[in-house]
Amino acid sequence: MLTILILTGLACGTLLAAVGFILWNCLRLVPGLSHAVQVLGWLAGTLLLLGALLAWLGHHNLSPYAPPLILMAALAAPPQAHHRRDAHWGNALFILPALALAVVGLFWITDHAGSGVGNPTITLAKLAVVICGGFGARALGGALGDMAASIPHVEWPSAATYTLLTLWVGSVTLVSLWQRGSVWGGTAGESALAAVWLAWSAAWVSPHYAPRLRAALTAVAALCLIVLATGYPMSDV
């Protein structure tokens, strides 16, 4: 557990340093600082990924919330392509979801609520939703940047999240239809998944000519997805 704590702590520090560098770069343009931010982003992502793998695969007495949070932070931490372009304080918003997830994960590591490792089926289902949540966190960063600082962002994290979520929700529903003869098994996990998918669909069908609305809906859907992915051990899909 100490190793996971150290890795996550280091990643939090690295992400904080990246935020600091972005803000410093806005005040006085320092050549090469944006490259340093990128390196820090990748470094934090690697540290968090190692921490998440150790937390998930090892039998540590961790809170069940910690591994999904750290894995989502690991997927959200690597920098997005636009970071190279300009020195703008809004670029820090792209890192904010990863930093928040890592800090909350760090907090939960020390909470001994029992192991999060369940039976393989539940773990696989959880992993699928957590990966969606990680991409969702990247999309959240882009949406925050768009809303707060009008920074144009790449669409792929949002598209990837929606694609994965659609595949997962579709598979779960088809399996339920095949096995039970009904679309919903009536579990809370299925309802939550459907609600998040619908929220993301609403963001996806929202008008392209209203980017702020689209970004706001994406942010709401991403937050719901992150909450769902974090609490997924309790769900029973």
Next chain:
Amino acid sequence: MDQTSRDPWRTIWHIATSDYLMTVVVLGIAAGLAITLWLPQMPGAAPVAYARWLSEVQARFKSATPTIQMLGLFTVTRSLGFRALLALLAGCLLLRLTESSHQLRQYRQLAEPAGAWRALADAHLPAVMDTLHRRHYRVLSAPPLFQADRWPWADLFPILTQGGALLFLAGLLVTHLWGWQVAGLIAQSGEQVTLPGTDEWVALNGEACRATHSSSIVTHVEQCGPGVRASATNSTGQALPLQQTASSAPVAQLTVPLTEDQFFAIPEAQLIIRLASQPGHAIHAHSPVLVQVYRSPPGRLTAETVVEREAELTVGDVTLKLTSTPYARLTATFNPGLWPTGAGLVLLGMGMLGSVVWPVRRLWLRQETEQLEGTGDLLPTPAWGREA
């Protein structure tokens, strides 16, 4: 132009097919589902489940319970508002499907450009055409006007999405109107259970804890547990009648599922038999069963054994034969909308994924003297130069 904009039907059509309305409706349905996560929903007709639900919500929400109930928040998915949203969604989808089908035909040929023209600085027509071809755009030309799009696939995916969603909703409606579900059905190995009020049947293969059933229903095994088939004979080999309750008819052979502790009597031998799951063992189809025999009167424990597969227990001149007969708690569903729902789901998924990968993008270019102008869904600026 004025006449067109004042036409109320056209206005209604624009509103009904707008992205805003679709967003609001989908968000409304998502919100409805989200509410069901926080507020326990009232169960259907089962009185025991209703009583349990009522005590739970009264303990949780206290004096706010009647208000929440009055607002219909305990019956969200059965409420008129939620169903109206689904109906509105179906209506919007139908109109969008009509519009998308029309657009598929309309954009087969060069169409009227939409939106304001913008000058594209540093962009040259041959280079732009090259970029468009590399990105798999189809280019229609009537110089000086050019139309670029990804017809027909990009225009086909929204049709798949809308058609799939409509089929899915139609399947759900058929299920709701003509489908039924029986939950908590108990079936034991080797017996065939006929569902109440129907000709449908369910049988259980006890070894694998798998159900077989008539072709028009789907069954799902919720839980498997042990059960016992019991018979008793006296010293002459004559079968002794067994009785589970005072009012039940005596039978030579009794099959008992161990959903809880079970008792039966052998009145002629004045014996009471208790069957229970062996403590400390996980419950599964062939988990051991504790059998205790009491003499009545005085109600003293006379013999006990543990049944794993088969066992014989002799008490005085009575021989009790016990065979493991697993039971399963099943849910049986008759879903006439199964195929439309499944097909709709597949089409919906294909359409949505296709739209994500291959979205509808349509742009027009025109060469005015030396200046290239564009309108519609123009590509990002670096793709062909700088916009003026």
